[in-house]
Amino acid sequence: MKQVKKRKRQAKVYKEECAACGCCVLVCPHDAITVYKGLYAAVDESFCMGCGKCVKECPASVITLSEVTA
Amino acid sequence: MKKHRYDYLWIFSLVYLILGFFNILFAWIGLLCFFIPLFLSIVTGTKLYCNRYCGRGRLFSLIGGKLGLSRKKDIPPFVRKPWFRYGFLIFFLTMFFLMLWNTWLVFSDARSLKEVVTVLWTFKVPWHWAYRGSIFPDWAVQFAFGFYSIMLTSTVLGLITMIFFKPRSWCVYCPMGTMTQLICRLKSKGGMKRRTDFDRNRI
Ligand code: SF4
Numbered sequence A: 001m002k003q004v005k006k007r008k009r010q011a012k013v014y015k016e017e018c019a020a021c022g023c024c025v026l027v028c029p030h031d032a033i034t035v036y037k038g039l040y041a042a043v044d045e046s047f048c049m050g051c052g053k054c055v056k057e058c059p060a061s062v063i064t065l066s067e068v069t070a
Numbered sequence B: 001m002k003k004h005r006y007d008y009l010w011i012f013s014l015v016y017l018i019l020g021f022f023n024i025l026f027a028w029i030g031l032l033c034f035f036i037p038l039f040l041s042i043v044t045g046t047k048l049y050c051n052r053y054c055g056r057g058r059l060f061s062l063i064g065g066k067l068g069l070s071r072k073k074d075i076p077p078f079v080r081k082p083w084f085r086y087g088f089l090i091f092f093l094t095m096f097f098l099m100l101w102n103t104w105l106v107f108s109d110a111r112s113l114k115e116v117v118t119v120l121w122t123f124k125v126p127w128h129w130a131y132r133g134s135i136f137p138d139w140a141v142q143f144a145f146g147f148y149s150i151m152l153t154s155t156v157l158g159l160i161t162m163i164f165f166k167p168r169s170w171c172v173y174c175p176m177g178t179m180t181q182l183i184c185r186l187k188s189k190g191g192m193k194r195r196t197d198f199d200r201n202r203i
């Protein structure tokens, strides 16, 4: 049987310039994003559905959606 | 998403700003917004205040997000660069100490009480209606005018960037946010290297 690799979109944070404000956390419908020790936002790949809500919300615009092979 | 009681803390920020129009002495309450964030990040090593309790951030989300008073455009990239954020923090702290100095001058009788609120560090707005004498010494009243000026200035700046960029743009360069993140950075140094994976401390 042929294995079909699914492509899915995931949020990615550019940590170096993340303000750790947590605005992204408040809007994520899947609880996939947390602020790690007040330093930067970290996305949990197994929860992120790539909906892009955090991307729209992030005031610093440091989140992007990128395609990953799952 | 479940609603929490702290989701309504924007009311606190709004009431604070309004009270300053009626009696300047209420400005003293604003010190809470200074000490609580610092205290929380020193104790917990997180930006718990920003991430959960900050009323101002919530107020911007509400006005810019729900009420739609924001263009929701990307902020110019330089605003999120460390040199700008730390630079703004230093500028802000300098202005803060200048305010303390003015309070000291009134305390030591070198200057008399000035009933003005300075907006954006430039515009002196007469504010005498918010003070009709009290049992408090003049220096305490001068501090209230000075502190309220800082709170109002940062709100005005925040509102301007809210309109032009994303609702919570202020959070990118907010001095309290920069300061608490700096505390977290200092606290996690050393500890970071030993860690192999994230502990999902949900907020
Ligand atoms: S909203 Fe943006 S700047 Fe704020 S914590 Fe999330 S990724 Fe970082």
Ligand code: SF4
Pocket: A010, A011, A027, A028, A029, A030, A031, A032, A033, A043, A047, A048, A049, A050, A051, A052, A053, A054, A055
């Ligand atoms: S893309 Fe959607 S699911 Fe993924 S972290 Fe952002 S808000 Fe959450």
Ligand code: SF4
Pocket: A021, B037, B049, B050, B051, B054, B055, B056, B057, B170, B171, B172, B174, B175, B176, B177, B178
């Ligand atoms: S960055 Fe400033 S305004 Fe934003 S949540 Fe933190 S303390 Fe509040």
